[in-house]
Amino acid sequence: MNFSLTEEQKTLRESIVRFARNELNEDVVERDRTQTFRRDLWTKCGEMGILGLPIPEEYGGSGLDPFSTAIALEALGYGCGDAGLVFSISAHLLPCVVPIGMFGAEEQKRRLLPDLCGGKRIAANAMTGPGTGSDAFGMKKRAVRDGKGFRLTGTKMFCSNGPIADLAVVFAVTDPEKGYHGGITTFLVEKETEGFRASQKFEKMGLRTSPIGELVLENAFVSEDAVLGGVGGGAAVFAHSMDWERILLFATHVGTMERLLEKAVEYARTRTQFGQPIGKFQAVAHKIADMKVRLEAARLLVYRSAWKLGEKKSVSMDASITKLFVSESLLETALDTVQVLGGYGFMTEYEVERALRDAIGSTIYSGTSEMQRNIIARWLGL
Numbered sequence: 443m444n445f446s447l448t449e450e451q452k453t454l455r456e457s458i459v460r461f462a463r464n465e466l467n468e469d470v471v472e473r474d475r476t477q478t479f480r481r482d483l484w485t486k487c488g489e490m491g492i493l494g495l496p497i498p499e500e501y502g503g504s505g506l507d508p509f510s511t512a513i514a515l516e517a518l519g520y521g522c523g524d525a526g527l528v529f530s531i532s533a534h535l536l537p538c539v540v541p542i543g544m545f546g547a548e549e550q551k552r553r554l555l556p557d558l559c560g561g562k563r564i565a566a567n568a569m570t571g572p573g574t575g576s577d578a579f580g581m582k583k584r585a586v587r588d589g590k591g592f593r594l595t596g597t598k599m600f601c602s603n604g605p606i607a608d609l610a611v612v613f614a615v616t617d618p619e620k621g622y623h624g625g626i627t628t629f630l631v632e633k634e635t636e637g638f639r640a641s642q643k644f645e646k647m648g649l650r651t652s653p654i655g656e657l658v659l660e661n662a663f664v665s666e667d668a669v670l671g672g673v674g675g676g677a678a679v680f681a682h683s684m685d686w687e688r689i690l691l692f693a694t695h696v697g698t699m700e701r702l703l704e705k706a707v708e709y710a711r712t713r714t715q716f717g718q719p720i721g722k723f724q725a726v727a728h729k730i731a732d733m734k735v736r737l738e739a740a741r742l743l744v745y746r747s748a749w750k751l752g753e754k755k756s757v758s759m760d761a762s763i764t765k766l767f768v769s770e771s772l773l774e775t776a777l778d779t780v781q782v783l784g785g786y787g788f789m790t791e792y793e794v795e796r797a798l799r800d801a802i803g804s805t806i807y808s809g810t811s812e813m814q815r816n817i818i819a820r821w822l823g824l
């Protein structure tokens with residue numbers, strides 16, 4: 443394992459940081475206040491190649507390996523102050539575009555990927571049900587065979603990008619008797635499908651520029667062409683999506699942690715109390731030293747897991763460890779940054795209270811911290 447960046451990866455990182463700072467950071471405080479998703483910025487991210495980073499160029503992607511994708515997403519999290527936009531991009535790319543690239547039939551890939559990678563269409567992943575979150579495979583949503591297709595009925599909760607999605611990657615039960623192994627199927631449901639609609643949009647604590655809501659299917663008919671990864675193949679699609687999401691969405695958070703660390707260091711060097719910079723007080727300096735330790739450990743976990751993903755090694759436990767550690771580190775780092783900035787940290791214009799609100803969801807989405815600990819314990823035979 444050699445994690446020193448190649449010249450190409452360094453250039454990739456620099457170009458994404460520059461792009462994010464120059465193009466994506468205007469009016470973020472106001473956007474957060476008004477919960478505004480900026481479609482024009484999405485289009486720019488598509489043109490920059492960010493919406494299809496690991497997808498082969500022949501389908502409109504940037505053709506990066508998982509490790510380079512981690513570098514690019516870390517750079518995005520570092521350069522872009524709008525964590526909601528970064529989250530929407532991750533929710534589109536990792537559990538939607540990536541599984542279409544992996545499991546899609548040639549026709550599906552040719553038809554869907556260029557517009558998804560290019561920023562013309564937005565995707566949402568629809569797994570969580572009203573009564574089934576952590577117990578994702580306890581889902582009730584049914585897909586019943588009807589001639590040359592299926593009829594889908596049920597509601598999906600907390601779908602990131604749901605209110606603005608052109609396409610949803612929907613998981614439904616096709617064979618209740620088989621359950622998790624062979625009983626769940628993934629469907630690509632397009633916005634125009636009769637009986638499919640975005641319903642309630644939720645207001646939320648953080649990531650407020652990333653729209654989230656319910657998706658409802660009422661006897662919606664989809665043809666066999668809408669099945670992703672074969673009938674009964676939903677568990678494999680979900681597991682693959684989670685491996686990518688739990689590693690690469692959390693690469694963006696490594697970038698955010700670095701930005702917060704720099705902010706804390708800068709403030710601790712320049713803010714004086716009792717006649718000296720607050721960074722000279724051990725209580726403040728140690729807090730910031732701990733931020734640095736968490737950042738470096740988080741980055742190593744993301745890099746190692748992304749490298750393993752590229753080597754096609756089994757990464758499920760690594761993905762859970764990465765997700766758990768990075769999310770809890772991000773949350774602690776955001777909280778500590780607010781504390782280091784004192785009263786100013788509590789004020790909106792300093793942009794760290796938003797980082798704290800944005801960070802809280804990270805221990806919930808992609809499987810809660812408790813579920814990651816359960817998964818790790820299971821891998822240890824407990």
Ligand SMILES: Cc1cc2nc3c(=O)[nH]c(=O)nc-3n(C[C@H](O)[C@H](O)[C@H](O)COP(=O)(O)OP(=O)(O)OC[C@H]3O[C@@H](n4cnc5c(N)ncnc54)[C@H](O)[C@@H]3O)c2cc1C
Binds near residue numbers: 573575577599810
């Ligand atoms: C910002 C955000 C974005 C999201 N985006 C999406 C999306 O795009 N698509 C999608 O499908 N879903 C999405 N979700 C939903 C997310 O995956 C679920 O919220 C999450 O899996 C938890 O499910 P739940 O909310 O039903 O909580 P529950 O499963 O009801 O859990 C409640 C509490 O009980 C604990 N708990 C539950 N079971 C156990 C157990 N066996 N052992 C120990 N503790 C347990 C949990 O850890 C949690 O603390 C999103 C959520 C958030 C917050």
